[in-house]
Amino acid sequence: MRILHTSDWHIGRTFHGHATLDALRGVLETLVDRVRAGNIDVVIVAGDVFDSATPAAGCYTLLSDTLRALADTGAQVIVTSGNHDSAARLGFQAGLLRDGIHVLTDPHAVGTPITIDDADGPVHFYGIPYLEPALLRHEWPAARTQAGALAHAMGLVRADLATRGGRSVAIAHCFAAGVEPTPHLERDIQQGGLDVVPLSAFDGVDYMALGHIHGRQALAPTVRYAGAPLHYTFGEGDKPRGSWLVEMDATGVASVDWLELPVPRRLVTLRAPLDALLTDARYAAAEDAWVCVEYTDTLPQRDPLRRLQERFAFCAKVVHLPAVRREGDELTYVDRVRAAVTDRELVEAFLVHVREGEGASGREAELLAEVLDERTRVEALA
Structure with a gap:
């Protein structure tokens, strides 16, 4: 079985005030092409499908178009909700979708898998939506933190799997131990170190497909984040975009490979005096990129963003970082x-x-x- 692990589409998110819907549509169309060409059997979207609990109409259109296109390739699609999503709104749409598209938003169903067969038998997919401890602790006493809620959910998964047998994949949206978040990008699920989920919580399944962190990360050979399909901040500009291709044989995970996705517009950070940035030919290659400027003049300059956008049409962020600071500047x-x-x-x-x-x-x-x-x-x- 060939499984494509994606996450954090964040449909509707802006990039420094600029809409990203068209760029994301192009990337997701490429994703569909990769699924078709690669004979992918199952596509996973591990949470944060939308960027907001109240997405605009165009966001729903893009999601519906993409899910239908993925289903048209013959792949099964399994989607879970993240902390940015409204589980109720995303779950409502599930009943309107065609066979082969599974939207899992109910925490009470985490122990009931979507089972998909291949030549080697069944593979059980356990979708764990974003778990809000405050809403679950009256039913799950251990769910006082994200770590406790995930531990309980994975306990339900392991109990069900012990009865069914066979191969398994679990899907969750959380901070896991060892991750490197992008500052100011991933919205905190909870505050405090207790909400970091230890890797031991994911024991017992063949592959753990995680969402929430926007850069790809392999916490263990079979515990991974796929990251987001677009760059949503300059802080992640050097992180590749793509998804994990997981191949399973009769015994479990046989291989995991990275499939690149295109970057619609590259991200560049430039650091120099403002006049040099406006005139120097060395910076011509950045004229068609998203640009973050850190200008190093001693004093703040007049209207730097407007002036920079005359050369760099996609200059989205300007920061004044003087190259030389006077002695004693450490004083507040x-x-x-x-x-x-x-x-x-x-x-x-x-x-x-x-x-x-x-x-x-x-x-x-x-x-x-x-x-x-x-x-x-x-x-x-x-």
């Missing part, structure tokens, strides 16, 4: 204000703070002295 603004004795020192502390370490120029210091002296004279006459 509060520290500088507290250290100020005179009004001139107070204004200087403000300028150093807002200008990333650069205080008043010579002419500015002269004007400042004139203003403060005039204020002192007026106050003396009052």
